Amino acid sequence: MNETVDLKTIVSGGSSLARPSSLAEEAATALREMILLEKLPAGTALPERDLSDGLGISRTPLREAIRILANEGLVEFSASRRPRVADPTLEEITDYLRVQGALEALSGELACAIASDDELEQIARMNAEMVERHGKDDPVTSFRRDMAFHRAIVAASHNAPLADTHATYNARLWRARFMSSQRKQSRESTWAEHQQIVDALVRRDGPAAAAALKNHLTTAVGNIKRAQQEREAALAKENAL
Helix, strand or coil: CCCCCCHHHHHCCCCCCCCCCCHHHHHHHHHHHHHHCCCCCCCCECCHHHHHHHHCCCHHHHHHHHHHHHHCCCEEECCCCCEEECCCCHHHHHHHHHHHHHHHHHHHHHHHHHCCHHHHHHHHHHHHHHHHCCCCCCHHHHHHHHHHHHHHHHHCCCCHHHHHHHHHHHHHHHHHHHHHHCCHHHHHHHHHHHHHHHHHHHHCCHHHHHHHHHHHHHHHHHHHHHHHHHHHHHHHHHHHC
16 A cells, blocks of 8 residues: 555554553554554554654664564565565465464364363353443454454463464454454354354364364455455545545
8 A cells, every 4th residue: 555644643643652561562552453443554654753753652662562563463574674564465364364263173172172161151251242242342342352252262272382373373363353353244144153152162062163163264264355355445436536
């Protein structure tokens, strides 16, 4: 995307960053949300001076924030090492989602075998709360609830290497999965898939839980593809005006 983005205005538009925790983490959180909401669209250059001025921090914590986001796949570097908002292809996203689907399927199967009843009940409550909070939370909060639901399933597998690998892939898929979660047309089917996952977990039906989770991530691929097509169509219509 080549359109000019006024970084100073965008990043200074929110509240000032809290100081008690790491400035780098605070800056990463602020920038991550702007990327998810496409206030900083894919391909946007991220010059240090504009970002540090807009966020009101020095360049040292800003560079660390950029590094955090680069590790998550939300920021990439040009050949000259200049940071910009990452713009992965649909093929790249699909490859990550296929791996993520296999990881979550394994997590569900393990959770059925070894998770406590309390853990499975908590996952069911998280799903119910997501549905109950629909329309009451802002998009980012709603999305975080969704991701917390998936992380809880992985945590219930009690497999540390699996959880670490899942976290790495999930970070790189945040923007894509957020895009998928915002499609109103697919929301009811997403809730139905979540309920299938919960029902299988509560029954401790490992194969069914694995199949439901893998299907859920496969559906996400289609949602992301359609979301990208809708976005491109909207941009083309806007540019034609």
